Amino acid sequence: MTLNITQTYKIGHDTFIHSFSPTQNFGVAFExxxxxxxxxxxxxxxxxxxxxxxxxxxxxxxxxxxxxTELQIGWSEDGWIAFLIINKHYHAIFDFGLRAGYCRDGFPENTGDWALVNERKLTEEVMAKYLVPDPTR
Structure with missing residues (x-):
């Protein structure tokens, strides 16, 4: 994983941070x-x-x-997977190849046309699937 963004902000303050895939035609944004x-x-x-x-x-x-609060956005080497890391903890993953999104509370439920995965909770099993390394290393 390559970290594209590292930025400090304060929770509860109007914040918008975006990052685009280094190889694909999509991106992510935190708000x-x-x-x-x-x-x-x-x-x-x-x-x-x-x-x-x-x-x-x-x-x-x-x-x-x-x-x-330290926010980081990282991308897989091939640019298909984005990771949201806040204060050195993974909070969300978007897998654009599988059209899947995962976060800690699994909310909201998948009701849109884009995502193909119904289970959206970011669990240890999901993290292991993506072989998410410790961002402090």
Whole structure:
């Protein structure tokens, strides 16, 4: 995995951070709209569109909102898989080849046309499938 973005922000502050695949025609974006944090899969075309979205957190549920938060977005070497890492913990994965998105709480349920995977919870088994390395190494 190659880290494309490393940025510090504060939870509950209006934040938008995006990254595009180094080899493919899509990208991802993280947004904190001061109420929730979401991670989006984006089709990078002449008419960009959001393909899928994954819930990352509710601002009201975070106890340490005043502390700086480190956000990282990484891509697999082939550019088909994006990883969202917050404070050195994996929070979401988009696999564009399989049209799958995973996050810690599995929310929202898959109701869109893009994602082909119904189980969206980011579990240890899913992480092992992607051989996610420790981002501190």
């Amino acid at each position: 904190d709209d001061m109420t929730t944090g979401f991670f989006y899969a984006i089709n990078k075309s002449e008419q960009p569109e959001v393909l899928d979205g994954l819930h990352i957190y509710n601002v009201a549920d975070i106890t340490e909102k005043t502390l700086p």
